[in-house]
Amino acid sequence: MPSPSPVRPRAVFLDIDGTYADHGLAPETHVEAVRAARSRGHLVFVCTGRPLAMVPDHILATGFDGVITGAGARVEMNGEILADTRFDADVARRIVEVLDANNVAYILEAPEVLHGRTGMDQRLRSVLGPIFAERHAPHAAGLEAAADVDPLEDILGPLQYGDDLRGASFAKISCFDSPVPLRQLVDQMGEGIALIPSSLSSLGESAGEIFIAGVHKAVGIKVIEAHLGLDRADIVAIGDSANDIEMLAYAGVGIAVEGGHPDVLAVADRLTPGPAGNGVALAFAELGLLD
Numbered sequence: 001m002p003s004p005s006p007v008r009p010r011a012v013f014l015d016i017d018g019t020y021a022d023h024g025l026a027p028e029t030h031v032e033a034v035r036a037a038r039s040r041g042h043l044v045f046v047c048t049g050r051p052l053a054m055v056p057d058h059i060l061a062t063g064f065d066g067v068i069t070g071a072g073a074r075v076e077m078n079g080e081i082l083a084d085t086r087f088d089a090d091v092a093r094r095i096v097e098v099l100d101a102n103n104v105a106y107i108l109e110a111p112e113v114l115h116g117r118t119g120m121d122q123r124l125r126s127v128l129g130p131i132f133a134e135r136h137a138p139h140a141a142g143l144e145a146a147a148d149v150d151p152l153e154d155i156l157g158p159l160q161y162g163d164d165l166r167g168a169s170f171a172k173i174s175c176f177d178s179p180v181p182l183r184q185l186v187d188q189m190g191e192g193i194a195l196i197p198s199s200l201s202s203l204g205e206s207a208g209e210i211f212i213a214g215v216h217k218a219v220g221i222k223v224i225e226a227h228l229g230l231d232r233a234d235i236v237a238i239g240d241s242a243n244d245i246e247m248l249a250y251a252g253v254g255i256a257v258e259g260g261h262p263d264v265l266a267v268a269d270r271l272t273p274g275p276a277g278n279g280v281a282l283a284f285a286e287l288g289l290l291d
Contacts, residue, residue, distance in 0.1 A: 010289060011230050012037065013047035013068065013221055013247060014280065015239035016059060017199055019257050020046075022275040023132060023151035024056060031062045033281035037289040038063065045224065047217050049199075049209065049243045051109035051172065052076070053158040071211060071243045072220035073171035074111045083223050084111065085215055086171045091190065093166045095173065095210065098188050100165075105177035107159065108170040115168045118161045127177045128152055131200055173210040174198070181205040196242040197261075209243065217247035238272065238283055240264060255283050 014020045020030055034044050046064050048055060049071040060067070066077035075083040087095065099106050105123045108115035116124075132151045162168075175182055176198070182205060186195045189210075198207035221235065237244070237251035240260030248254030249267040256268035257279055265271070270286075272279035284290050 008234065009041045009043065010234045010236050010287065011043040011045065011065075011224070011228070012236040012238070012284075012289070013045045013217070013251070014237075015217075015241065015244050016046060016048040016050060016055070018240040018260070018274060019238055019244075020275065020280055021059060024059070024154045025151070025275070026059060026062070027275055027278055027281075029278040029281040030275065033284045033290065034062050034064070037284055038065065040289065040291070042289050043228075047072075047220060047237065047239075047247060049172070049217075049241070051114065052111040053114050054109070054154060056154050066224060068217065068220035068224070069111060070109060070171040071209070072215050072217045073212070075220045075223045077224060077227065082227055083220065084171075085212060086110070086169050087212060089167075089169070091192065092168065092170060095189050095193070096166045096168070098185050099173070099175070102178065102180050102185055104175050104179075104182075104185070106173050106175045107155070108165055108168050109172045109174060110168070110170045114155075114159045115165050115170065116159045116161050117165065118163050120161065121156050121159060124156065124176060125152065127203070128155070128200075131202060171212070171215075175210065176200075176203065176207050178206045182208045182210070186210060199241045199243075216245075217243060218250035219246075221247055221250060236287065238280060240274070253287065 020026055038044055043065040045066045047068040050069055052069040068075050073085040182195055186193055192213050194213040195208050195210055200207055233252040235251045236253045237247040238255040239248055240257035242261045245263050245267055254268045255270050255272050256264045257274050258271050272283040
């Protein structure tokens, strides 16, 4: 009797917020699915817009083969940093000057630390506190295992404060409260700077993420693809937000979370539920990663 064909190994890249977890709360089914897929020879990577400093230990404790953070700016695997892209110092200084001149509430995101203006924690609590309080319903969402996680502290915990951040080194900026539509401000910052909407859609044009044009999650995936000699057809990506568009379009199989950003849905090969519906586990099962 011929032996069964070996399972074709796949490389899966998972967004965190709204995909693997809901504001830092990951269902146990997702944790088990990642571990089961890896035990069967598949590779599973975090691929998040968060900087490494904002990825909590309880997420990484699941066990992953590598971590892409800063929406593709930083790539790490087995303790080796494969990429660490940041704004040019002069550009970074100009960005901070424009944001400060317009009284924007922002966080400068570097892999090792988050930078905020002195007093920014109180402003962020007033803006983000009500949003997270409304969504922080772990029992209703089937996320009982991580019910003690505070998503607001995931942001505020790593923050370091200063009165003058013009000399800071960073890869991305999250803006949460701008009196001026952010698009207008980005236009003042010069070339090579891009903007996507915030995943907190209720904040509208007052919020968004500013990043280096041309640096996105697919760029980080390509670094690992080249490092490991992966076949693009065996790359799977799962995400829900505007910063997931490029990675889903690039992957051999792109999976969008139901109800995600319209442009993500448009490039996806298939759909899966969000964390409350155990979407990552369902997608893994449908792809045969748990067989």
